Amino acid sequence: MAMERDTAQRRAIREVFEASERPLGPREVLDAAQAMVPSLGIATVYRTVKALVEEGWLVPVELPGEPPRHERAGKKHHHHFVCESCDRVFEVEGCPGNFRSVVPEGFQLDRHDLVLYGRCATCGD
Amino acid sequence: MAMERDTAQRRAIREVFEASERPLGPREVLDAAQAMVPSLGIATVYRTVKALVEEGWLVPVELPGEPPRHERAGKKHHHHFVCESCDRVFEVEGCPGNFRSVVPEGFQLDRHDLVLYGRCATCGD
């Protein structure tokens, strides 16, 4: 599964992630990539995303209560905003807070994950 | 499913949650409650937890990439610490940070979820 060949499907999937500023789920990838390769199947999306993760080009984005989405690897530390209206996930930069302060005595903090919920600008209110 | 009768199984499950200061998954509930009712089955745990959520006595605790755990409802705002060694989830009180500041222009922030990862005091290092 080393992705030896350069196919239209893989180009399309990579382009979709490169053009997106937010994490995408398999269905979102499929829909967007089908604009370039209409015959694209969901199996190829899963296969390709998995391979791109293994080669370090993508990273999974896990959110509570839903299947993983993926985004380009190598971004600087950031968190995510989930729009509860359109279900899209946005990247938010920066990291407010001094999380060390709430960790109980004797606990060792390695990393953290902050998820914001609300409505995105497009969904207004 | 209004839990009309007071059974040993239900008493045991409620006591397990009352005695716990941290969110529990179905298996944890089963193991702990079997100390009181050895014959307890996992189906009853699912049934009872679901009923306790519906009547507002429990709330689900969703963490990225794993099935929901549950804790007593009515606690004051807090977050969770996941020990990556023993897989237990602890409650941390307080809420550091001014999350509003990282929300993009035009986005409306309704709530947030912070998950800390590391090692608990028991697992030391």
Place this chain on the structure above:
DNA sequence: CGATAATTGATTATACGTTATCGTTAGCGG
């Protein structure tokens, strides 16, 4: 104390996301 029906526990079934299968298509080195 019964009778009734809610509850239980073992088990099977379901839901859903992801992966495996397999015959067909097509990239690419020769």
Place this chain on the structure above:
DNA sequence: CCGCTAACGATAACGTATAATCAATTATCG
């Protein structure tokens, strides 16, 4: 332009968490 085989797409199979089924048990009430 061939031939080899990676890759594809459709679909079946899978894993896992949870819910449904159902005969046996048991809480509750007259």
